[in-house]
Amino acid sequence: MSKEIFSVALVGNPNSGKTSLFNALTGNKQSVGNWPGVTVERKSGRLKTDKTIVLQDLPGIYSLSPYSPEEIIARDYLVESCPDIILNIIDATNIERNLYLTTQLLEIGVPVIVVLNMMDVVKKSGDRINCDKLSYQLGAPIIPISVVKNEGISAIKEKIDAYRNKDIKQQHLVFENRLEAALADIVKVVEKYVPTPRVRWYAVKLFEQDEKVLDMIKMTQEDQAEIHDIVDVSEQIMDDDSVSIMVNERYELIDKIVNLSVVKSNSVSASVSDKIDRVVTNKWLSLPIFAFxxxxxxxxxxxxxxxxxxxxxxxxxxxxxxxxxxxxxxxxxxxxxxxxxxxxxxxxxxxxxxxxxxxxxxxxxxxxxxxxxxxxxxxxxxxxxxxxxxxxxxxxxxxxxxxxxxxxxxxxxxxxxxxxxxxxxxxxxxxxxxxxxxxxxxxxxxxxxxxxxxxxxxxxxxxxxxxxxxxxxxxxxxxxxxxxxxxxxxxxxxxxxxxxxxxxxxxxxxxxxxxxxxxxxxxxxxxxxxxxxxxxxxxxxxxxxxxxxxxxxxxxxxxxxxxxxxxxxxxxxxxxxxxxxxxxxxxxxxxxxxxxxxxxxxxxxxxxxxxxxxxxxxxxxxxxxxxxxxxxxxxxxxxxxxxxxxxxxxxxxxxxxxxxxxxxxxxxxxxxxxxxxxxxxxxxxxxxxxxxxxxxxxxxxxxxxxxxxxxxxxxxx
Structure with a gap:
């Protein structure tokens, strides 16, 4: 096995258990909390069992659209530094929300390993997730784990080792034909300006008219005008703005993936958390309870x-x-x-x-x-x-x-x-x-x-x-x-x-x-x-x-x-x-x-x-x-x-x-x-x-x- 440094980026939504997994893999003791912002900058650590593997704990984010400082930190590292592997940590109890970020990570061109955390809670609720079907649809391996109970952690190291010795090209999700045609036209324009593995990601960002990405790519006025025309025509055909088109496409894909991979329990009764929250977050009782x-x-x-x-x-x-x-x-x-x-x-x-x-x-x-x-x-x-x-x-x-x-x-x-x-x-x-x-x-x-x-x-x-x-x-x-x-x-x-x-x-x-x-x-x-x-x-x-x-x-x-x-x-x-x-x-x-x-x-x-x-x-x-x-x-x-x-x-x-x-x-x-x-x-x-x-x-x-x-x-x- 090569002794060169192998970089692994941990990416996920806030509260997905990302930092807890980082601590479990590296033996570090980073702060963990039940709110966003605990990790406000990138932190590094070496894998306990292999010091040549360096893990980067990125701030918890909901998307790669840089609306907040932590999203900028994460996106800059993923796109510019380009890690060898992305570990996408997903809260399995909230898979629909977490998969939105996953659809974006698959476009960067870096191999993605999807880690489903909190599977113990999913099983307890009576829900079932078919990891094989989910893996097939995403085009990425799925590893079910529970950081709290220390279950499945060793499988992550095994999968990293398997990816380390192979030249794997990450596939991306395919949108509906009209959108794919527009993205293909943008790729032809932008491919001479950006690295080939990340051309898909840049094409998507340019379709969304991301100003920060536009500033990053020094294109000629003619090429900028051509991309603008492609986006303008697509908006007229699909009768919506480009950002909304992309967001809707992502969620439609996520709905299909979840419907085929996840079986929800038939229970409609309120959970214990719901019952407690009716009192604890009550409009009139919440502050007196907090004071007490x-x-x-x-x-x-x-x-x-x-x-x-x-x-x-x-x-x-x-x-x-x-x-x-x-x-x-x-x-x-x-x-x-x-x-x-x-x-x-x-x-x-x-x-x-x-x-x-x-x-x-x-x-x-x-x-x-x-x-x-x-x-x-x-x-x-x-x-x-x-x-x-x-x-x-x-x-x-x-x-x-x-x-x-x-x-x-x-x-x-x-x-x-x-x-x-x-x-x-x-x-x-x-x-x-x-x-x-x-x-x-x-x-x-x-x-x-x-x-x-x-x-x-x-x-x-x-x-x-x-x-x-x-x-x-x-x-x-x-x-x-x-x-x-x-x-x-x-x-x-x-x-x-x-x-x-x-x-x-x-x-x-x-x-x-x-x-x-x-x-x-x-x-x-x-x-x-x-x-x-x-x-x-x-x-x-x-x-x-x-x-x-x-x-x-x-x-x-x-x-x-x-x-x-x-x-x-x-x-x-x-x-x-x-x-x-x-x-x-x-x-x-x-x-x-x-x-x-x-x-x-x-x-x-x-x-x-x-x-x-x-x-x-x-x-x-x-x-x-x-x-x-x-x-x-x-x-x-x-x-x-x-x-x-x-x-x-x-x-x-x-x-x-x-x-x-x-x-x-x-x-x-x-x-x-x-x-x-x-x-x-x-x-x-x-x-x-x-x-x-x-x-x-x-x-x-x-x-x-x-x-x-x-x-x-x-x-x-």
């Missing part, structure tokens, strides 16, 4: 199960065992006092404060992975489309926000799936309002310090993020920069199924590992720097924290945050260090408060010391600001890459910081008047003006944008 589910998730993570682990890690592991043990070792080795302070008061206090919230994160990650895997989160994207569309955003914008609950960086990158440039930029600006895993320690800190008995505080952070996104969608859509049509949202809802424990545990492990890795690198380095600044003055003399360089800087900037209720230099410094990484907020408090000997009523934890320096209202204001302000440096870098413009990036950061400041200001000033914490004066009056301004921005009348019809939440089971 997220409250319960945060209740488990922050208030009960997760807190038990966090209390032990904070109080026992990093409160007693690690510091006492390390102190004994350092004393035994006669380590210098400054080095002992660095290790105990800097590294252990800073990194330990962050790692103390790992148990809560693990519970949260596990709960969210269960919701994703069972199919519920994809329903929420459908439900949120109803809400978002009213306020100028597509439900497609909620997908990056779901991704951002794990980390803001992939959440920002997931915005690539949004076709409309204005909607994409607005989504990038608002996605990081969602509380990511790095913000959860801040939520846990404030909840534990000021609201230990209140279960509403943690989930309120989640809904505050959604509320800010909705507000931003309404207001920004009324500006000239973001006005325009709202992109339609098309999404297939997978059938409900029990979460796969292995998959959920793996996702939880990967996310937790990423959190720990960040604590061991960025947070470690930040803790050393913060300790140095908090332990020395400008003369590099070791001093008390209140006389340190950090205290001097903190006092200089604290005045900016005094109107928000937390004008102490410690809180101001923590908010600034959070720009490096949001976990630094907790790490900074761990260094500044962790070494104090005072014991509060809530114990020796850092949140006990924090509760002595701020009121509960000021603590909640601090939480709001850190949830909504500019994200960490890594996410800012992702925003810069996706915006591809420093001006737009600066605008996004300024908007995020501005709205964070205004919302925190309003909550603290008006909340303080309501609960009697302070009297009504200039600052509360200014807060009222801000509220009036926000209400005006919400309801001001603008010239309505042209509306588009939405096709949202199509459930194809």
């Amino acid at each position: 589910v997220m409250w319960f998730v945060y209740y488990l993570s922050i208030q009960t199960v997760g807190t038990m682990g966090t209390d032990w890690v904070n109080d026992v592991l990093f409160g007693e065992i690690v510091p006492n043990t390390v102190t004994q070792w350092l004393h035994a080795m006669n380590v210098a006092p400054w080095m002992e302070s660095l290790i105990i008061d800097g590294i252990i206090a800073g990194v330990g404060a962050v790692l103390g919230f790992l148990p809560q994160l693990i519970v949260l990650f596990l709960c969210l992975s269960f919701l994703e895997d069972c199919g519920y989160m994809s329903r929420i994207a459908f439900v949120m489309d109803r809400l978002f569309r009213r306020f100028g955003l597509s439900g497609k914008s909620f997908i990056p926000m779901l991704v951002a609950t794990g980390c803001g960086v992939p959440g920002v990158m997931a915005s690539r799936t949004i076709e409309n440039e204005k909607d994409r930029r607005m989504t990038i600006m608002t996605t990081t309002f969602m509380p990511c895993s790095a913000k959860l320690p801040i939520i846990g800190l404030i909840s534990g310090a000021f609201f230990p008995q209140n279960s509403w505080v943690a989930p309120s952070a989640y809904f505050l993020g959604i509320g800010t996104i909705v507000f931003s969608g309404i207001v920004l859509k009324k500006t000239q920069m973001f006005s325009g049509e709202t992109a339609p949202f098309i999404m297939e809802l997978p059938a409900y199924h029990l979460p796969r424990l292995k998959n959920s545990v793996q996702q939880t492990y990967d996310r937790s590992k990423s959190f720990v890795k960040k604590a061991g690198t960025i947070i470690f380095a930040s803790s050393v720097i913060i300790w140095f600044l908090s332990a020395f003055n400008y003369r590099l003399e070791m001093v008390e924290t209140d006389k340190s360089m950090l205290a001097a800087v903190g006092r200089a900037i604290a005045i900016l945050f005094a109107p928000l209720g937390w004008g102490q230099w410690q809180s101001a410094v923590a908010a600034i260090t959070g720009l490096i990484a949001k976990e630094n907020v907790v790490g900074t408090f761990g260094i500044l408060y962790g070494h104090l000997d005072e014991v509060s009523e809530t114990g020796t934890e850092i949140w006990g010391q924090l509760s002595l320096s701020l009121t509960a209202l000021a603590g909640y204001s601090f939480l709001i600001f850190n949830l909504l302000c500019a994200p960490c440096f890594a996410a800012i870098g992702a925003i810069r890459r996706e915006m591809n413009d420093w001006r737009w990036t600066t605008l996004a950061i300024a908007y995020q910081c501005g709205i964070a400041y205004v919302v925190s200001f309003i909550v603290y000033q008006l909340g303080g008047v309501i609960i009697g914490e302070h009297e009504f004066g200039f600052a509360p009056a200014l807060a009222v003006i801000f509220v009036i301004g926000m209400i005006y921005a919400l309801f001001r009348v603008t010239k309505p944008a042209k509306e588009t019809e939405t096709v949202a939440g199509i459930q194809l089971l």
Whole structure:
């Protein structure tokens, strides 16, 4: 067998199981989700059993018409790079919809192997697919598999090997005579400009008058005119436009293929998924159910199960065992006092404060992975489309926000799936309002310090993020920069199924590992720097924290945050260090408060010391600001890459910081008047003006944008 690299492209619709198959074949651990956009760029991996075979996991697409960024990525690779084989992954439970892409792949001129995934679900439903008849009609081999149950995977490797040693020409489907005659005439014109294996594909695209393909082929004016005449005559003969002619032909062929190959069960009763969706996606019940589910998730993570682990890690592991043990070792080795302070008061206090919230994160990650895997989160994207569309955003914008609950960086990158440039930029600006895993320690800190008995505080952070996104969608859509049509949202809802424990545990492990890795690198380095600044003055003399360089800087900037209720230099410094990484907020408090000997009523934890320096209202204001302000440096870098413009990036950061400041200001000033914490004066009056301004921005009348019809939440089971 040849040792040369053999390239295999994995192509399929979103939710077809393409990335799961990629992971099974390569041993990689790419993210998998029940919504489109999880794979937003091409990813490579080598086959586990043969390292000379390279698999390319392309973004999930519905067709090769480049209407979205992921379709452009896939089409450019298939047509220009030309892989040796195409593995077309099809959701066998929705074969009609998936075969549309198959009809296009067969025209590229690259050998196609059709992989029917989810055959276990097909059998369970009582349907039957005759793979031999399907293979004969498509002119391509069919491999039935179930990635979830690891069935049929080995047959794919065997078929790749068989194709690798043969010179196979892929046949294409044949349309009706009039259309075939037109395509044959176009082939004669274009064959001198394009590679022979792909001439059929180019002919079809030129018949559809695909502008991007027209730009790719440098034809003479005469040849362009001849093709235009061929298309024009065909449209007159068939009494339709060229795109519609091609789409209709494809679906007529698909109907014939499915009728001959697929036997549907006679059952007309509603499936379990249908019955559940009648409640879960109900117009009136969906949002209350979603609110309850997220409250319960945060209740488990922050208030009960997760807190038990966090209390032990904070109080026992990093409160007693690690510091006492390390102190004994350092004393035994006669380590210098400054080095002992660095290790105990800097590294252990800073990194330990962050790692103390790992148990809560693990519970949260596990709960969210269960919701994703069972199919519920994809329903929420459908439900949120109803809400978002009213306020100028597509439900497609909620997908990056779901991704951002794990980390803001992939959440920002997931915005690539949004076709409309204005909607994409607005989504990038608002996605990081969602509380990511790095913000959860801040939520846990404030909840534990000021609201230990209140279960509403943690989930309120989640809904505050959604509320800010909705507000931003309404207001920004009324500006000239973001006005325009709202992109339609098309999404297939997978059938409900029990979460796969292995998959959920793996996702939880990967996310937790990423959190720990960040604590061991960025947070470690930040803790050393913060300790140095908090332990020395400008003369590099070791001093008390209140006389340190950090205290001097903190006092200089604290005045900016005094109107928000937390004008102490410690809180101001923590908010600034959070720009490096949001976990630094907790790490900074761990260094500044962790070494104090005072014991509060809530114990020796850092949140006990924090509760002595701020009121509960000021603590909640601090939480709001850190949830909504500019994200960490890594996410800012992702925003810069996706915006591809420093001006737009600066605008996004300024908007995020501005709205964070205004919302925190309003909550603290008006909340303080309501609960009697302070009297009504200039600052509360200014807060009222801000509220009036926000209400005006919400309801001001603008010239309505042209509306588009939405096709949202199509459930194809």
